[in-house]
Amino acid sequence: MTDLSGTLFAVLAAIIGSLIGSFGNVVVWRLPRGESVAFPPSHCPRCDHRLGPLELVPVLSWLALRGRCRHCGAPISPRYPLVEALMAAVFLTVALVWPPLTSGLAFLPLWTVLAMLVMAALIDIDHYILPDALTLPAVVLGVLGAFLTRETLTSAAPDLPTPAAALVGALAGAGVLALINRVGALVLRRFADTKERLFPVSLDQVNVAAVVGALAGPWWGVAAGAASLLVNLMARRTLRLPEPLAYGLLAVALVLSMTTFTVPTVTAVGGSVLAAGAWALLGAAYWWIHDLVRPDPAGQTEDDQEPVAMGFGDVKLAAALGALLGWEKLLVCVLFAVVLGALFGVVGRLAGGKRVIPFGPYLLAGGLAALFFGDATIRWYLGMLGVG
Numbered sequence: 001m002t003d004l005s006g007t008l009f010a011v012l013a014a015i016i017g018s019l020i021g022s023f024g025n026v027v028v029w030r031l032p033r034g035e036s037v038a039f040p041p042s043h044c045p046r047c048d049h050r051l052g053p054l055e056l057v058p059v060l061s062w063l064a065l066r067g068r069c070r071h072c073g074a075p076i077s078p079r080y081p082l083v084e085a086l087m088a089a090v091f092l093t094v095a096l097v098w099p100p101l102t103s104g105l106a107f108l109p110l111w112t113v114l115a116m117l118v119m120a121a122l123i124d125i126d127h128y129i130l131p132d133a134l135t136l137p138a139v140v141l142g143v144l145g146a147f148l149t150r151e152t153l154t155s156a157a158p159d160l161p162t163p164a165a166a167l168v169g170a171l172a173g174a175g176v177l178a179l180i181n182r183v184g185a186l187v188l189r190r191f192a193d194t195k196e197r198l199f200p201v202s203l204d205q206v207n208v209a210a211v212v213g214a215l216a217g218p219w220w221g222v223a224a225g226a227a228s229l230l231v232n233l234m235a236r237r238t239l240r241l242p243e244p245l246a247y248g249l250l251a252v253a254l255v256l257s258m259t260t261f262t263v264p265t266v267t268a269v270g271g272s273v274l275a276a277g278a279w280a281l282l283g284a285a286y287w288w289i290h291d292l293v294r295p296d297p298a299g300q301t302e303d304d305q306e307p308v309a310m311g312f313g314d315v316k317l318a319a320a321l322g323a324l325l326g327w328e329k330l331l332v333c334v335l336f337a338v339v340l341g342a343l344f345g346v347v348g349r350l351a352g353g354k355r356v357i358p359f360g361p362y363l364l365a366g367g368l369a370a371l372f373f374g375d376a377t378i379r380w381y382l383g384m385l386g387v388g
């Protein structure tokens with residue numbers, strides 16, 4: 001009986017995944033273009049023929065029609081069935097690793113968040129944008145999903161974070177990527193300090209939070225960011241701590257943590273990452289809601305408006321992944337992503353490819369690998385160190 005219900009659920013998971021993948025293809029095309037994802041129904045882009053129910057069957061319809069429109073014969077990109085197959089594989093793997101019989105409803109938040117992130121990563125490949133409309137809700141759903149996971153457990157699902165661990169994972173994801181972004185900008189001397197949209201909340205709060213977090217731990221870092229925001233509000237303008245100075249102070253704070261003057265190094269590193277992550281997410285959420293409430297009539301695109309430098313989409317993506325993974329496996333995820341990115345970057349260059357793949361898809365691939373194989377990787381690594 002158990003086997004049969006497990007198999008049935010796995011088949012169902014693959015079917016649901018392929019249908020979500022089919023819907024995802026629509027979202028990936030329409031969302032960045034500001035079109036409705038619900039209307040009009042799917043149609044051939046060349047002859048406008050509306051797709052019937054049989055033509056909407058994921059993967060199989062494409063194979064049956066040999067990748068062409070039934071009416072005008074226009075070729076249909078193999079990317080559509082590939083995305084459907086990918087989503088089916090993700091849903092199926094989640095169903096096999098966390099079957100409802102042992103893990104309750106743990107699969108639901110995983111399906112939801114991963115589906116949103118796959119769509120975001122595909123949009124990143126096409127447009128170099130990770131839309132806030134997908135990544136920020138994914139962060140919230142990832143953290144809230146941890147409650148669902150815990151509540152409904154009939155037996156332990158030790159690989160999934162508790163709600164507190166999910167929140168720490170989300171902050172760690174945002175913080176690690178935000179600090180990599182800022183330190184990278186420093187090293188490459190690419191200060192894309194924008195003049196506009198710094199008030200009241202911007203990278204300044206992230207920087208202040210990182211410095212104070214490294215000196216006194218995460219809570220003080222978060223409080224310092226809040227104090228900096230308050231000062232801005234009272235002064236009615238942005239009082240800035242220049243970035244070279246901020247990151248100089250951060251380095252000093254980290255060195256001090258190796259002495260006995262301040263907090264221990266682990267607290268300093270964690271405090272700076274978590275506090276920076278908290279303010280990166282708060283700032284991102286502020287500007288997202290700001291633009292939803294008061295869209296700019298000038299019709300700027302999302303990347304003009306990004307209050308913080310390019311690449312901050314990755315911060316939100318890493319936060320959503322961190323909520324699913326917890327901080328330990330998030331580090332595995334970032335490591336996988338960097339290795340994958342470097343590997344494919346070299347291969348792509350050798351193959352003469354000119355189109356740069358953004359970091360988002362690598363981050364998601366690293367996240368999936370860490371989610372499904374992270375525990376084994378951590379065990380192997382600790383074993384190498386002789387700890388495990």
Ligand SMILES: [Zn+2]
Nearest residue numbers: 044047069072
């Ligand atoms: Zn057609």
